[in-house]
Amino acid sequence: MKKIEIFDSTLRDGAQGEGISFSVEDKLNIARALDQLGVDYIEAGNPGSNPKDMEFFERSKRQGFRYARLVAFGSTRRCGIKVEEDKNVRALVSAGTSTVAIFGKCWDMHVTDILKTSLEENIGMIEETLSYFKAHGKEVIFDAEHFFDGYKHNPAYAMQALEAAVRAGADCLTLCDTNGGCFPVEIYEITQTVCARFPQKVGIHCHNDMGCAVAGSLMAVKAGASHVQGTYIGFGERCGNTNLSSLIPSLQLKVGYRCIPEENVRLLTKTANYIAEIANLTVDHGMPYVGKSAFAHKGGMHVDGVNKNSASFEHIAPERVGNKRNILLSEVAGRGAVIKKLSHLDRTITKDSPAAQEIVDLLKTMEYEGYEFESASASLELLVLKRRGKFTPFFHIEHFKIIGEREQEMSAPSSAMVKIKVGDRYEITADEGNGPVHALDKAMRKALEVFYPALSHMRLIDYKVRVMETHQATAAKVRVLIESTDGQNVWSTVGVSTDVINASATALTDSIEYKLYRDANPDR
Numbered sequence: 001m002k003k004i005e006i007f008d009s010t011l012r013d014g015a016q017g018e019g020i021s022f023s024v025e026d027k028l029n030i031a032r033a034l035d036q037l038g039v040d041y042i043e044a045g046n047p048g049s050n051p052k053d054m055e056f057f058e059r060s061k062r063q064g065f066r067y068a069r070l071v072a073f074g075s076t077r078r079c080g081i082k083v084e085e086d087k088n089v090r091a092l093v094s095a096g097t098s099t100v101a102i103f104g105k106c107w108d109m110h111v112t113d114i115l116k117t118s119l120e121e122n123i124g125m126i127e128e129t130l131s132y133f134k135a136h137g138k139e140v141i142f143d144a145e146h147f148f149d150g151y152k153h154n155p156a157y158a159m160q161a162l163e164a165a166v167r168a169g170a171d172c173l174t175l176c177d178t179n180g181g182c183f184p185v186e187i188y189e190i191t192q193t194v195c196a197r198f199p200q201k202v203g204i205h206c207h208n209d210m211g212c213a214v215a216g217s218l219m220a221v222k223a224g225a226s227h228v229q230g231t232y233i234g235f236g237e238r239c240g241n242t243n244l245s246s247l248i249p250s251l252q253l254k255v256g257y258r259c260i261p262e263e264n265v266r267l268l269t270k271t272a273n274y275i276a277e278i279a280n281l282t283v284d285h286g287m288p289y290v291g292k293s294a295f296a297h298k299g300g301m302h303v304d305g306v307n308k309n310s311a312s313f314e315h316i317a318p319e320r321v322g323n324k325r326n327i328l329l330s331e332v333a334g335r336g337a338v339i340k341k342l343s344h345l346d347r348t349i350t351k352d353s354p355a356a357q358e359i360v361d362l363l364k365t366m367e368y369e370g371y372e373f374e375s376a377s378a379s380l381e382l383l384v385l386k387r388r389g390k391f392t393p394f395f396h397i398e399h400f401k402i403i404g405e406r407e408q409e410m411s412a413p414s415s416a417m418v419k420i421k422v423g424d425r426y427e428i429t430a431d432e433g434n435g436p437v438h439a440l441d442k443a444m445r446k447a448l449e450v451f452y453p454a455l456s457h458m459r460l461i462d463y464k465v466r467v468m469e470t471h472q473a474t475a476a477k478v479r480v481l482i483e484s485t486d487g488q489n490v491w492s493t494v495g496v497s498t499d500v501i502n503a504s505a506t507a508l509t510d511s512i513e514y515k516l517y518r519d520a521n522p523d524r
């Protein structure tokens with residue numbers, strides 16, 4: 001099984017992504033997670049750039065890594081000075097890593113227009129800087145910046161830059177599609193030419209400006225590259241970098257290369273969510289392999305197919321990458337989906353029983369009226385239980401009244417009064433809140449906690465209102481989606497009405513009923 005080295009730059013190129021700002025602690029936590037996953041290199045920053053990166057390298061000297069080597073990143077020396085006079089070079093040495101990644105110019109236009117120096121001087125900058133690090137006993141990865149664009153404009157000069165790196169003893173020649181504008185087929189052809197010319201290890205570093213970074217990297221591997229750089233969930237400068245959480249399983253599960261230890265492949269999804277959490281992002285639902293929707297099936301025929309043979313609509317088993325299958329119920333579902341998702345509520349329902357068709361019809365009618373059950377499965381379960389006569393109400397709301405004030409200075413501008421019935425007992429309570437829904441939520445729970453103390457552990461974590469039929473302006477129907485938790489489980493409910501308070505009351509009632517039902521039926 002051929003080994004492909006994985007070089008993760010989440011902490012360096014990833015930190016160049018808009019909106020990303022890691023603390024030193026964040027960086028240490030991400031580095032540990034990447035090491036646990038088993039990547040070969042963690043490019044952790046640019047010590048000449050800022051004190052945070054320098055502190056990271058200082059603190060990581062006390063940190064042992066099992067699989068990964070830490071890499072400090074920086075450029076070739078500045079023009080017209082000696083290597084040892086360059087403060088970025090000195091910072092790289094003091095970072096103390098055994099591996100450095102040094103980027104150097106390979107596109108003649110960059111030498112003349114950006115560095116504003118001669119083509120010969122740039123070749124000297126590459127050779128002297130890399131030689132300096134080799135003399136300091138470092139493993140040196142040469143990041144051949146803009147290599148593909150440079151090669152397309154002046155192939156002889158781009159090759160001269162690589163030759164300079166080879167003369168200096170570079171351990172790896174990483175070809176960069178810095179502007180992310182090359183087609184995968186160009187990357188394939190040019191990488192193949194480089195691999196044929198140089199016996200050294202060849203690497204690839206792609207940016208995603210055409211949405212082709214993973215494709216370009218896969219093509220480079222096919223052409224002979226054995227070292228791939230990227231960021232773990234793809235964020236980085238501009239449109240980001242090769243997404244390693246897509247690339248690793250593609251190479252390892254489909255082509256048979258070894259990128260990370262086999263037993264760690266199932267950590268891919270967990271690692272993606274962990275890094276996203278630290279970066280204050282959510283993993284894009286549609287992200288290949290690790291996204292929430294990567295194995296979500298919604299179309300009725302797809303769900304039917306997956307029920308019969310999961311390979312019919314899944315390119316790999318989700319568990320292999322630590323993800324899971326999700327069946328979504330909506331107006332595009334069929335009986336197969338209903339059975340898969342809801343038969344645990346009533347074991348007498350089979351695909352051919354009239355009840356299955358009744359539920360499908362109900363679902364489609366209610367979605368036509370504005371409900372959306374895909375993100376409110378708790379409401380759907382309650383609906384089915386009620387229709388099947390398997391639900392005994394825990395309470396009944398006799399009525400409620402909301403009073404709102406426009407006073408700016410009031411601490412709680414809304415109040416709610418609620419009368420509920422539990423068995424043959426009544427409870428009337430009132431409470432106030434920041435707005436009418438908040439006040440209603442508090443008043444309802446205050447009344448119900450008298451009978452069901454466990455409700456004190458429950459709270460709302462998300463509240464969304466979507467206006468439908470906007471052309472009807474303030475008379476339009478609204479859909480309210482509520483997400484609740486009791487610290488152990490999370491569930492979602494929905495309400496629809498032309499009155500936002502009524503829609504909220506429906507979603508709130510479902511949310512409380514669902515909690516009480518789950519507590520009373522723990523094995524359900």
Ligand SMILES: CC(=O)SCCNC(=O)CCNC(=O)[C@H](O)C(C)(C)COP(=O)(O)OP(=O)(O)OC[C@H]1O[C@@H](n2cnc3c(N)ncnc32)[C@H](O)[C@@H]1OP(=O)(O)O
Nearest residue numbers: 046048049050075076077078079103104105114115145178
């Ligand atoms: C393709 C890539 O992603 S490369 C990495 C890019 N990453 C970053 O830039 C993040 C870290 N950068 C920084 O913190 C700062 O840019 C620093 C500290 C490195 C430099 O800051 P400053 O000295 O103020 O320079 P500034 O950022 O304005 O300009 C970059 C300088 O580097 C030079 N430079 C760019 N690439 C190279 C190179 N490969 N080799 C040598 N010098 C280079 C530029 O010519 C320019 O030099 P000049 O100031 O003489 O015109």
Ligand SMILES: CC(=O)C(=O)O
Nearest residue numbers: 103143145146176178
């Ligand atoms: C080195 C690097 O980050 C690039 O060329 O894109």
